Amino acid sequence: MHAAPHPRFSVLSTSAAQSSEHLSPAASSTRFSLPSAPSINTTATASKPAAPRQTIYDRPLNKTRTAEVSAAAFAFLFSEVVQYTQKRVSGINDLERRLNTLGYRVGMRVLELMAHRNEAAAKAPRREIRFLPALMSIHTQVWRAVFGKPADAIEKSVENADEYMIIDNDPPITRNISVPRDMSQLSCSSFTAGIVEAVLDGLGFPARVTAHNTPTDQLPNRTTILIKLEKSVLDREEALKT
Amino acid sequence: MSHHLFLLSPSDTPLYSLTHFSSKPAQTTTTSPLASNLPSWSTSAFAGTLTALSGATSATQAYHAQGGTVRMGGGQDRHVIQMIANASLDVIEEIVRKDNLMYLKSVDKFNEWTVSAFVTPGNMKFVLLHEARNDDGIKSFFHEVWELYVKTMLNPFHTAHTPIRSPVFDARVRASAKKHL
Known part of the structure; x- marks a missing residue:
């Protein structure tokens, strides 16, 4: 697999993309094919816009006011x-x-x-x-x-x-x-x-x-x-x- | 017209500071004795002229364009700003003991600068230096900074009373300043 083109991508999202590829039947057929095949896959996943990561600043403070802990x-x-x-x-x-x-x-x-x-x-x-x-x-x-x-x-x-x-x-x-x-x-x-x-x-x-x-x-x-x-x-x- | 925000811990250590150049035109054009000692770009009169000449949106860009001037002037001006903010802490401390309001408007004045402050229940102090009166805008600004500060506190990886380095916090405060100041 090529190095991810955007190093800012979180480890979680790239690894998740990889594992989903491996699990899908279409990807499994290309797994043993020519080395160029995975690089096509990489560009395909990279062109998808990465979802912005949710931070603590995105969460409202009052939502968990009545939430209870076990x-x-x-x-x-x-x-x-x-x-x-x-x-x-x-x-x-x-x-x-x-x-x-x-x-x-x-x-x-x-x-x-x-x-x-x-x-x-x-x-x-x-x-x-x-x-x-x-x-x-x-x-x-x-x-x-x-x-x-x-x-x-x-x-x-x-x-x-x-x-x-x-x-x-x-x-x-x-x-x-x-x-x-x-x-x-x-x-x-x-x-x-x-x-x-x-x-x-x-x-x-x-x-x-x-x-x-x-x-x-x-x-x-x-x-x-x-x-x-x-x-x-x-x-x-x-x-x-x- | 510029605004200077400082977040200070209960032991008066600065945790975060922000300088914001407002794109809104300045209302006051009076120059004070001290203003003549300062570089001309820092006075509100010049900001007003710039805005009038080049339109509201490009005024901020003009500041960034002449980066060299800003940095040099900023270096000279910076300690004056910090001194004014620091000096106002005595007044704030005195009011905080007697008054139970969190938002303390116009606690101190120094030449063209007015100092407003916001004190959280945990005794964090937000100090804002501004030139024009804008009570409602400053109040909403402080409220948003307070909410962002509480969220920072809730982060388990943030140690209380240490400098806030989160880029998201910085971006949110800047956006809020742009909206309200």
């Missing part, structure tokens, strides 16, 4: 993520930190996409600049965008003014994970904590977010996402109040 497929993927990470760390803290980092990458995208879907149609799109409304929108909108349901509760710490908690009674991502007894400290919801941290960071509320198991008798999977805000956030809230 829970089984996600559970499998997430279990692989946890196993992959676990092989590369030295302890539970390290594992949680890495899961947090992975979640952070998701959270940055969730924030931009969610805001675009909610605000792009508005006349004057707005951002959240106060902390409590931002926390509420994480509790309902981010949770709904990521897990399909709002979180179960928001609590404010009594002892520390800079600590807030988002509580999920049965987080979908850890539903199929049972943590071994010797690792009982581990909460795979650190991934969720990473998402929350990215959203807060993006909105301009830097915080340290961690996940903790807080099981009750009725709800063995209950998980608390603990948000510890940086001091600058509290100062800013104080300044905006007046």
Whole structure:
């Protein structure tokens, strides 16, 4: 076969054209013929206009708004993520930190996409600049965008003014994970904590977010996402109040 | 008449920049003190004359035709443009803390340049330097750039807050600039 006349053709399309030739009965008869025969075929395929490749910029953002992901497929993927990470760390803290980092990458995208879907149609799109409304929108909108349901509760710490908690009674991502007894400290919801941290960071509320198991008798999977805000956030809230 | 667009990450690193020469005639012909120091092609007065002389569509071609002049002048002019864009970041930062709008129109002015900005929820800043008032066009332009930016973010092979090098992104932004500015 001659080299493709247009090197810009993607590997996929030329190889697909070749294989279809080989499969078609007409092409198979010429396969053992004179070497000039394939070159005729090449020019025939090259003269066909190549379909422009679809890029991410061609896909509408709202089309998949209500699309759902198979829970089984996600559970499998997430279990692989946890196993992959676990092989590369030295302890539970390290594992949680890495899961947090992975979640952070998701959270940055969730924030931009969610805001675009909610605000792009508005006349004057707005951002959240106060902390409590931002926390509420994480509790309902981010949770709904990521897990399909709002979180179960928001609590404010009594002892520390800079600590807030988002509580999920049965987080979908850890539903199929049972943590071994010797690792009982581990909460795979650190991934969720990473998402929350990215959203807060993006909105301009830097915080340290961690996940903790807080099981009750009725709800063995209950998980608390603990948000510890940086001091600058509290100062800013104080300044905006007046 | 030219427009300069900069996309800046939350840590104010420029990720993408675009210079667009509009084919629409300039409305303002007032020259400012600084304009006399700049090469004549960069002032709006000259763009207006060119457009009047050669018609709207060929004005942009004229810029490309005298490529040598543009490159030389662009080199001199470029740092002034970047400085104006950078200086406006302080003002933008201040507004962003108090105001919850994403589109901030005419936040800053420097001689003939007006600076408009758009801040995404993730604190990315789009800064546009323009000469004439065109609020609606700029708003639609920012909206399209925002959508393109979100799509760039969704690409799993794109690392956030790194320069955007996609040729498709570049082509789409240019097309949008042509349409709205």
